[in-house]
Amino acid sequence: MYGPYGTKKCGCPFKLKGEQIATSENWELFIHNGRHNNKIAIYSHGHAQTARLTEEQLQQIEQFRKSHIPPRNILRFFREQDVGCAVSTQKIYNVVTKIKKNWMQGRNTVEEVLRLSAERGYTVFHRNREDNNVLSDIVVAHMTLIAMIRTWPYALIMDTTYKRNK
Numbered sequence: 001m002y003g004p005y006g007t008k009k010c011g012c013p014f015k016l017k018g019e020q021i022a023t024s025e026n027w028e029l030f031i032h033n034g035r036h037n038n039k040i041a042i043y044s045h046g047h048a049q050t051a052r053l054t055e056e057q058l059q060q061i062e063q064f065r066k067s068h069i070p071p072r073n074i075l076r077f078f079r080e081q082d083v084g085c086a087v088s089t090q091k092i093y094n095v096v097t098k099i100k101k102n103w104m105q106g107r108n109t110v111e112e113v114l115r116l117s118a119e120r121g122y123t124v125f126h127r128n129r130e131d132n133n134v135l136s137d138i139v140v141a142h143m144t145l146i147a148m149i150r151t152w153p154y155a156l157i158m159d160t161t162y163k164r165n166k
Contacts, residue, residue, distance in 0.1 A: 012037050053087060053095065061095050071096055110135060 015032040053061070057078065064074045071092040079085045104112050117124045117140050127137040 053091070057087075058095060061092065062099050065096055065099055110138075113138075113140070 013033045014036050017030045017032055018027050019030070020027050060077075061074055064077070072089065075087065075089055075092050078087055107115065114124055114126075122140050122142050123146060125139040125141070126135055128134060129136045
């Protein structure tokens with residue numbers, strides 16, 4: 001269970017108290033209870049302290065995502081660079097999610113699709129429901145495709161994706 005400061009509660013009686021010395025910027029530590037009730041971890045994989053990413057690694061992940069490298073390959077790269085790397089796949093996915101959120105700058109998914117489509121030269125046709133103004137249909141087409149359809153209006157092959165929620 002996590003407390004208000006992100007620490008893991010395990011009922012360990014170990015306690016330290018730190019006080020800043022009034023006459024200087026130094027601190028003094030007092031040990032109130034030096035006993036631990038938890039065992040020393042044999043493996044460091046998944047522990048918060050050893051699984052932290054450096055600023056350099058975070059920048060590398062952002063560069064890899066710009067190159068569309070999947071998170072599992074990013075993790076493989078880090079493990080090849082450092083055999084003792086304790087970063088988990090979930091940590092990489094969490095960082096990638098945070099990066100995508102930063103790239104979207106507060107826009108939701110549909111707004112981001114519309115923005116990227118316009119930015120990359122696609123034409124977007126969409127229809128909203130009249131009763132509640134919710135997006136009901138969307139078609140994204142590149143200008144080359146539109147020109148081809150105008151040239152050959154009777155020959156059209158359409159690839160659609162339909163996913164049903166189960």
